[in-house]
Amino acid sequence: MNNETMNQTAAARDAAQPVVEARGLDLTFQTNDGPVQALKDVNLTIDKGDFVSFIGPSGCGKTTFLRVMAALEQPTGGTITVNGMTPDEARRNRAYGYVFQAAGLYPWRTIAKNIRLPLEIMGYSRARQEERVKDVLQLVDLEGFGEKYPWQLSGGMQQRASIARALAFDADILLMDEPFGALDEIVRDHLNEQLLQLWARTNKTIGFVTHSIPEAVYLSTRIVVMSPRPGRITDVIESPLPKERPLEIRDTPEFIEIAHRVREGLRAGHSYDD
Numbered sequence: 001m002n003n004e005t006m007n008q009t010a011a012a013r014d015a016a017q018p019v020v021e022a023r024g025l026d027l028t029f030q031t032n033d034g035p036v037q038a039l040k041d042v043n044l045t046i047d048k049g050d051f052v053s054f055i056g057p058s059g060c061g062k063t064t065f066l067r068v069m070a071a072l073e074q075p076t077g078g079t080i081t082v083n084g085m086t087p088d089e090a091r092r093n094r095a096y097g098y099v100f101q102a103a104g105l106y107p108w109r110t111i112a113k114n115i116r117l118p119l120e121i122m123g124y125s126r127a128r129q130e131e132r133v134k135d136v137l138q139l140v141d142l143e144g145f146g147e148k149y150p151w152q153l154s155g156g157m158q159q160r161a162s163i164a165r166a167l168a169f170d171a172d173i174l175l176m177d178e179p180f181g182a183l184d185e186i187v188r189d190h191l192n193e194q195l196l197q198l199w200a201r202t203n204k205t206i207g208f209v210t211h212s213i214p215e216a217v218y219l220s221t222r223i224v225v226m227s228p229r230p231g232r233i234t235d236v237i238e239s240p241l242p243k244e245r246p247l248e249i250r251d252t253p254e255f256i257e258i259a260h261r262v263r264e265g266l267r268a269g270h271s272y273d274d
């Protein structure tokens with residue numbers, strides 16, 4: 001191998017820094033009705049700056065995988081590292097922010113105070129808290145809404161506030177569990193566009209759970225198709241779509257082709273016997 005080729009190989013390796021590496025991951029829950037295998041032999045690498053969506057029918061382990069990454073569940077087999085550490089160490093290093101399906105804002109605190117909460121807990125100075133709140137409100141297009149209470153905002157705005165809270169301590173990784181699932185389609189389209197812009201501006205690594213094929217295809221650099229009983233990965237689709245994605249991209253043949261492959265993957269992994 002000549003020097004130039006070696007340099008190119010090294011550059012490619014540096015460019016693709018693995019953020020999450022799961023190898024042979026298993027998770028079996030012990031329940032009163034017996035063991036439930038939520039994840040079976042999951043192998044996945046997520047690189048820095050990837051936008052990875054997890055799609056699959058109910059119960060295929062999407063949320064469980066996200067929770068394992070966030071150290072909220074312990075695997076019962078295999079290995080997983082986040083930024084080269086255990087998920088627990090990564091959590092203590094503030095590697096991720098987590099966004100749930102429900103915005104989960106405290107109704108008695110203003111939007112700014114909701115966003116400030118994790119920073120207060122982490123002991124940020126008052127000045128630094130103010131600075132971060134201002135920055136993240138701007139990132140999610142909610143400048144001027146900091147002093148409002150959650151009930152004064154629409155559902156879409158509340159979800160943006162919840163994303164702002166997850167971004168407050170500037171974690172590298174954003175884990176989002178069906179964050180827009182409860183919103184109507186127009187609002188969802190708008191938030192999808194905004195999320196892509198935010199991702200492009202911040203270069204975060206995003207793990208995103210969804211039930212929607214168009215949402216997964218529109219947002220992702222990589223789509224992980226899962227199937228249930230036991231929960232496992234059946235396909236990983238690398239998106240050929242450019243990083244710049246106007247909503248109209250959804251009408252292009254490339255988009256429709258990826259959506260078709262996701263649908264086929266879901267169909268193949270689905271058992272119609274139950």
Ligand SMILES: Nc1ncnc2c1ncn2[C@@H]1O[C@H](COP(=O)(O)OP(=O)(O)OP(=O)(O)O)[C@@H](O)[C@H]1O
Pocket residue numbers: 029030031036037038056057058059060061062063064065231
């Ligand atoms: N704490 C738990 N104890 C026992 N079983 C659990 C627990 N959490 C999840 N499970 C089971 O593990 C399986 C995977 O659940 P999980 O919530 O990860 O699926 P999902 O793909 O996110 O589903 P959905 O799309 O409905 O949110 C399911 O069978 C679920 O009932």
